[in-house]
Amino acid sequence: MDILTHIFIPLTLIYVLRRDFKAKHFPLALFTILPDFDVLTGIHRGLLHSIILLAPISALTLLVEYAIKRRLKYSLIALFFLYSHIILDFLAGGVPLLYPIINQGVGIEFPFIVRLGGSISIVDATPRLVYNYPQPIHEIDASPSGFGIASSLMLHLG
Numbered sequence: 001m002d003i004l005t006h007i008f009i010p011l012t013l014i015y016v017l018r019r020d021f022k023a024k025h026f027p028l029a030l031f032t033i034l035p036d037f038d039v040l041t042g043i044h045r046g047l048l049h050s051i052i053l054l055a056p057i058s059a060l061t062l063l064v065e066y067a068i069k070r071r072l073k074y075s076l077i078a079l080f081f082l083y084s085h086i087i088l089d090f091l092a093g094g095v096p097l098l099y100p101i102i103n104q105g106v107g108i109e110f111p112f113i114v115r116l117g118g119s120i121s122i123v124d125a126t127p128r129l130v131y132n133y134p135q136p137i138h139e140i141d142a143s144p145s146g147f148g149i150a151s152s153l154m155l156h157l158g
C-alpha cells in the first residue's frame with residue numbers, strides 16, 4: 001500500500017471522529033508510516049508489523065505520556081495512527097502479526113474485477129483470506145496510487 005493512503009485515510013478518519021484534532025497534531029501522523037521503516041532491517045512487513053514488537057512500543061508510549069502529563073491524549077492518537085497502518089496492510093495483502101515467532105502473515109484480499117465488453121459484469125468481488133511471508137526488501141514504495149491521491153484530496157476537501 002502506498003504512503004499517501006497510509007497517511008491520509010487515518011488522518012481523514014481522525015479528523016471526522018475527533019473534532020478536537022488540530023493542525024498541531026499532524027506530526028503524530030508520522031506514526032502511520034512507522035511500521036514500514038522495518039525495511040531498514042532488510043525485511044518488509046516484519047518486526048514493525050508484528051504485535052510482538054508493537055505491543056511493548058504501545059505500552060511504553062502510553063506509560064511515557066501518562067507519567068509526564070497524567071492523562072492520555074497524544075499517545076492514543078499516535079497509537080490510532082500506528083495500528084491504522086497494520087489494519088490497512090491487513091486489508092492489502094496481509095501482515096505477520098506474530099513475526100518472528102510465526103513467519104507467516106495473514107490478511108484479506110478484495111479482488112474487484114469488473115469485465116467491460118458487450119456488457120459490464122462483476123467477475124469476482126468475494127473477499128478472501130490470503131497468507132504471505134515477510135519479504136527481503138531495502139526500499140519503501142513511495143509512489144502514490146490513485147487511492148492514495150483520492151484519500152489525500154478527501155481530507156483537503158473535507
Ligand SMILES: [Zn+2]
Pocket residue numbers: 035036045049085089
Ligand atoms: Zn506496511
